Every structure is written in structure tokens, then in C-alpha cells.
Amino acid sequence: RIQLNASLAPLGVERFVALVDSGFMDGQIFYRVAPGFLIQFGVAADPAVHAKWHRLRLRDEPNRMPFRHGTLSFAGGGKDSRTTHVFVALSPHGGRLGRGTPHESTLGHIVEGMEAFERVVSNYQAAGYKN
Template identity: 40%
Template sequence: MAETKAVIETKFGNIELKFFPDVAPNHVNNFTGLAKKGFYDGTIFHRVIPGFMIQGGDPNYKSPDKSKHGMGGPGYTIKAEFNNMPHKRGTLSAARSANPD
């Protein structure tokens, strides 16, 4: 299987992403599909916790209503794909809603 990669371009430099479609195929397809459609273009990292994480990709950050910031998405959810991959520094993850799936 060909390796799936992507690059997030920021004013601070590029972030290179490597995906694992054999471990989380639906999440890889979702992220790459949204990226190809331009869903993430122009979005920011709206939540930054130094030494812990950065969170971004929310199209709502452009809204003047700041209560909507961090709450945007594509309008659907995908089923969780729990696995044994280590969740360590540099891991790309999808935010989860209250939906248990």
C-alpha cells in the first residue's frame, strides 16, 4: 500500500503528516477528502496549549460570534476507530463529540 502523507503549511513552517490507513481508514479518508476539497484552507490553530497540543481546522473561527469558535465541522461524524497505536508527541488525532461512536 502506498504511504499517505500531507503537509500543513503555516507561517512558522510546514508540518508533515503521515497517515496510517491500515489502522484508521475512515479517519484517513475523511481528513484527506476534506483537505482535497479545501475544507481546512485558511483555518487557524484556534486552541494552543504549550507542551500539550494544538487544535485547528475549524471553519467557524471566521465567524464574528466567538461562541462558535472551535465548534465547527463538516456536518457529520464518523465512527471511532480505536486502535493500539501509541498516542505520543506528534500524533495527529480527530476531536471527538459527545457521541459515543
């Protein structure tokens, strides 16, 4: 279960809800697993659907809450670069996440079911994948 907080990142929360409501998030894969750091997802199964949303960039929002274990945020690669890529922080302070990166801001937190993300990390490591 995810608890979103629109007062932290109104544009980001609005986009995340729109992605979920549109079905964009259905059938997602975790394409980046960095144990102790983050798990990332946000590529639609249908390339046409992904292309539609991926072009819609969000303006940066200040990070109003420090990242912690279970924080949900859009990933970004520079000014106003957030689109569809989302991550869940896996460390108490999110490592270097949210520090001096205005394109990463807290949307909310995983409040129930975080153990599923921990199992993903465990399975990832057991399968021998490298970070």
C-alpha cells in the same frame, strides 16, 4: 509533511484526506493551543462549508498506536463524535490523549515540520495567552 496510515484509522484518514482535498483545511487557524499537550484546528473559514462537514460524524475507531509527539488525530467529545476538529499531540505520549477515549485514534504523524507547531506554542506563550 504528514504521514497518514489508513491501517490505523481508515475512516479518519479517509475523512482527513477528503477535508484537505475539498479545501476545507485552507486558511485554518489554531483555535486551541495547550503547551505540552496539543494544538487543535478544524473550523472552516466559510461557515457554510463548516456546517456541511460538521454534520457528518464518524464512527469511533480503536486507537491502534499510542500517541506521541507529533501524532495527528481527530478530536471527539463522546461516542461517534468525530467531525472536523483535528489536533497534533505535543508531548511524547500525548498526555492523557488516546487513553480510554475511543473517539481519539492515531491518523498518522507529522514527520517533517514539527518545529512549526513548536513555534506556534512559543509565540502563544510569548504573547501572554493562558492555557
